[in-house]
Amino acid sequence: MRELRRALDIEDRDELATGLGISKSALAHYERGERTPDGDVLALYRQRYGININWIVTGEGAMFDDPAAAPAPAVAVDTKLLDRLAGIVTSVHRQAGIRIPAEKVAVEAGGLYNDLVNKVDDIRDQDEVAAMLPWIENRLRKRLDEATNEPGTGKRSAS
Numbered sequence: 001m002r003e004l005r006r007a008l009d010i011e012d013r014d015e016l017a018t019g020l021g022i023s024k025s026a027l028a029h030y031e032r033g034e035r036t037p038d039g040d041v042l043a044l045y046r047q048r049y050g051i052n053i054n055w056i057v058t059g060e061g062a063m064f065d066d067p068a069a070a071p072a073p074a075v076a077v078d079t080k081l082l083d084r085l086a087g088i089v090t091s092v093h094r095q096a097g098i099r100i101p102a103e104k105v106a107v108e109a110g111g112l113y114n115d116l117v118n119k120v121d122d123i124r125d126q127d128e129v130a131a132m133l134p135w136i137e138n139r140l141r142k143r144l145d146e147a148t149n150e151p152g153t154g155k156r157s158a159s
Contacts, residue, residue: 001027001030020048022044077113089108089109092144095141
């Protein structure tokens with residue numbers, strides 16, 4: 001039961017207990033294996049969180065009725081990758097002749113990180129991420145070129 005709470009990414013036992021309409025102490029007993037949840041509680045797990053009741057009872061099968069609807073595991077942000085993306089932001093802006101305030105570098109790097117998360121299968125796969133960095137850099141470069149070539153910006157004149 002504790003594994004289930006962690007899979008739902010709910011750290012606070014009280015939050016899950018409230019979501020199930022049971023007491024925090026009852027949930028603690030279930031998690032420690034001191035008591036077995038009754039059918040009503042099992043039904044609530046299924047209704048509210050999509051938990052596979054067979055998994056709760058036997059430990060067999062998938063934890064969720066629809067594994068595709070299961071919450072994605074929490075992944076810590078790779079600070080080295082974020083630093084590398086900040087370097088790309090700084091470099092591309094410098095090459096484009098655009099000064100970017102230091103506080104905006106982090107925002108821009110965070111955006112690139114989100115682009116990567118949406119593009120790669122596993123953000124923790126360093127080889128896959130490394131292969132996508134040129135794509136990320138090129139995408140930023142194109143975006144800056146489009147922004148600076150917009151009529152009326154005064155940043156570049158049409159030739």
